[in-house]
Every structure is written in structure tokens, then in C-alpha cells.
Amino acid sequence: xKVQYYKPLNIWTAINTVLQIAIxxxxxxxxxxxxxLYLGLSxxxxxxxxxxxxxxxxxxxxxxxxxxxxxxxxxxxxxxxxMGYHNEHHDFMNxxxxxxxxxxxMAPEYYDCLKSYKSWTKVLLNFIFNPKMxxxxxxxxxxxxxxxxxxxxxxxxxxxAHF
Numbered sequence: 001x002k003v004q005y006y007k008p009l010n011i012w013t014a015i016n017t018v019l020q021i022a023i024x025x026x027x028x029x030x031x032x033x034x035x036x037l038y039l040g041l042s043x044x045x046x047x048x049x050x051x052x053x054x055x056x057x058x059x060x061x062x063x064x065x066x067x068x069x070x071x072x073x074x075x076x077x078x079x080x081x082x083m084g085y086h087n088e089h090h091d092f093m094n095x096x097x098x099x100x101x102x103x104x105x106m107a108p109e110y111y112d113c114l115k116s117y118k119s120w121t122k123v124l125l126n127f128i129f130n131p132k133m134x135x136x137x138x139x140x141x142x143x144x145x146x147x148x149x150x151x152x153x154x155x156x157x158x159x160x161a162h163f
Contacts, residue, residue, distance in 0.1 A: 049124065049128070051119075052076065052120065053120075054123040054127075055084070055120055057127045058086070058120060058123045067115055068139045070114070070115055072084030072118070072120060073085075076120060081097045081098075082098065082101060083097075084117075085101060087114060091103065
């Protein structure tokens with residue numbers, strides 16, 4: 001709802017909403033209320049206001065003018081399957097998560113000069129207490145077409161052979 005160019009009310013949103021409600025009812029009826037609670041808590045723990053939730057802010061919220069994505073190089077990468085290697089992921093999307101650290105090791109001249117984070121907790125605290133940060137601080141490209149991204153990905157397909 002915060003992305004102003006995006007019109008959320010369309011047929012696909014309606015279908016998605018109906019399916020989500022139906023699936024949640026089925027989970028409640030056939031598996032039980034604890035399964036539904038588990039799914040709700042999983043979402044909270046993945047996206048909530050806690051250190052691991054700082055990942056969502058770290059990835060695409062602008063804190064350095066001119067830089068669109070940011071990586072995290074802290075110890076929680078081992079727990080989150082290298083989710084923090086976000087710049088590397090954007091550059092080489094087809095490289096497996098286990099090999100993302102190798103990307104930055106192979107090309108430090110491209111990644112060491114970029115702003116990165118070592119603490120998701122600090123990212124989260126900055127988001128909460130920095131008056132310049134809000135939910136509109138997210139990078140948005142309304143003019144990019146999915147086919148343009150496909151062409152960019154094809155440029156990097158040869159790199160995958162190294163992994």
C-alpha cells in the first residue's frame with residue numbers, strides 16, 4: 001500500500017486473497033489452530049521488529065545516496081543461509097546461497113567499496129529512531145520492465161559456470 005505507483009486492487013490480488021483465506025481455513029480445520037498459530041508466528045519472526053527482521057530493511061532501504069542494495073556481513077549469515085550477501089545476490093542471482101561469500105571474495109574491488117552492515121540490530125534501531133528513515137525510504141523502480149531484468153540476468157549466466 002506504500003508503493004504509490006502500484007495498484008493493489010486487481011483480479012490477481014482478489015484471487016490471492018480468496019486462496020489465502022481458503023487455505024488458512026483448511027489449515028485450521030484439518031491440521032488445527034496450533035498450525036495456524038505456527039504460520040502466523042513464522043511470519044512475525046521472519047518480518048518482525050527483531051534483529052532478523054532487520055534484514056528486510058538492510059536489503060533495499062536507502063541509507064547511502066546512489067546505492068540501491070546493501071549487504072550484511074555479520075555472523076547471522078550462517079544462520080540465514082547467507083541472506084546478507086544481497087549485493088552479490090543481485091549481481092549473480094543464479095549463484096547458490098552457499099557460494100555467495102565466494103562472489104565477494106573473488107571481486108573485493110567491487111564489494112569492499114560499497115556500504116554494508118555488520119549488525120541487523122543496528123539497522124533496525126536506525127530505522128526506528130532515525131527521523132530520515134520511514135517506510136517510504138525503500139528503493140522503487142516503477143519504470144523497470146521485467147524483460148529488462150531478464151536481459152541483465154542473461155549477462156551473468158556465464159559466471160554461474162564457476163560455481
